[in-house]
Amino acid sequence: VLNGLQLVKEALVEHGENFAVRPTKYFHILFFKGLFGSNGYQWKQQRRFALSTLRNFGLGKRSLESQIQVECRFLNDVIDKSQEKVQAEIDQVLGSSRLATMADRANMPYTDAVIHEIQRMGNIVPLNLVRLTTKDTTLRGYTIPKGTMVMATLHSVLFDETEWETPFTFNPGHFLDAEGKFRRRDAFLPFSAGKRVCLGEQLARMELFLFFTSLLQRFTFSPPPGVEPTLESKVGVTHSPKPYKLCAVPR
Numbered sequence: 001v002l003n004g005l006q007l008v009k010e011a012l013v014e015h016g017e018n019f020a021v022r023p024t025k026y027f028h029i030l031f032f033k034g035l036f037g038s039n040g041y042q043w044k045q046q047r048r049f050a051l052s053t054l055r056n057f058g059l060g061k062r063s064l065e066s067q068i069q070v071e072c073r074f075l076n077d078v079i080d081k082s083q084e085k086v087q088a089e090i091d092q093v094l095g096s097s098r099l100a101t102m103a104d105r106a107n108m109p110y111t112d113a114v115i116h117e118i119q120r121m122g123n124i125v126p127l128n129l130v131r132l133t134t135k136d137t138t139l140r141g142y143t144i145p146k147g148t149m150v151m152a153t154l155h156s157v158l159f160d161e162t163e164w165e166t167p168f169t170f171n172p173g174h175f176l177d178a179e180g181k182f183r184r185r186d187a188f189l190p191f192s193a194g195k196r197v198c199l200g201e202q203l204a205r206m207e208l209f210l211f212f213t214s215l216l217q218r219f220t221f222s223p224p225p226g227v228e229p230t231l232e233s234k235v236g237v238t239h240s241p242k243p244y245k246l247c248a249v250p251r
């Protein structure tokens with residue numbers, strides 16, 4: 001098990017080639033076949049195919065952005081149509097009706113910071129997906145033999161006490177500089193790193209920004225009266241919230 005930003009980066013990025021395969025048996029038991037669980041030629045072909053398919057659907061182009069905007073509009077219609085600060089920024093940059101585009105993100109540093117902090121604390125894939133060493137590898141003086149299962153845990157990076165000012169407290173300031181401009185953080189690795197980094201990262205980031213802004217543009221969210229919100233969660237391969245009730249009040 002590898003913990004902390006420095007070690008995780010050293011393994012997955014600097015020695016990327018040596019940690020680039022999955023333990024297929026383990027993955028197939030978990031029903032992760034296909035791209036997630038394959039290696040070598042088959043993985044390369046599938047990854048290339050998946051990427052070109054995503055591009056054909058418009059990834060990296062405006063067309064996908066507008067499809068997601070349509071989804072946002074539907075979602076808002078279905079529901080019938082640190083929040084206040086995000087809404088103030090939304091009102092200032094977008095007004096009450098224009099849907100966000102990815103170009104707006106640069107002018108919405110606070111909103112961007114909140115989304116990043118939600119992802120950091122959300123910690124959706126805490127243990128990362130398992131890798132297998134492709135050859136004998138030396139890491140910090142320890143020899144890791146070829147064929148060893150390696151877990152480069154993302155939980156340890158997203159809550160690394162040497163990287164984050166308040167690792168266990170929700171703090172959008174982690175992603176803002178003294179002037180309130182957005183700042184990137186090396187330890188923001190919810191999508192992992194290296195050769196097998198999440199293939200859907202770009203798509204997921206686009207969806208998070210467009211859905212989040214469009215929802216807060218139209219609604220104010222709060223727990224039902226008398227209910228204390230909880231951060232209780234279920235941990236499996238992914239880390240997800242337990243079912244909860246939320247009121248979406250049109251603005």
Ligand code: HEM
Nearest residue numbers: 035036124125128129190191192193196197198199200204
């Ligand atoms: C917030 C949303 C998401 C998070 C946090 C996330 C996170 C991750 C993580 C941690 C991995 C393991 C990478 C590694 O082994 O180092 C992964 C792999 C992967 N993800 Fe995602 N993911 C997200 C959304 C998506 C979406 C939307 C797609 C599809 C469009 C996707 C497709 C994949 C695929 C295909 C892999 C396997 C890549 C490979 O083995 O080469 N993910 N993801």
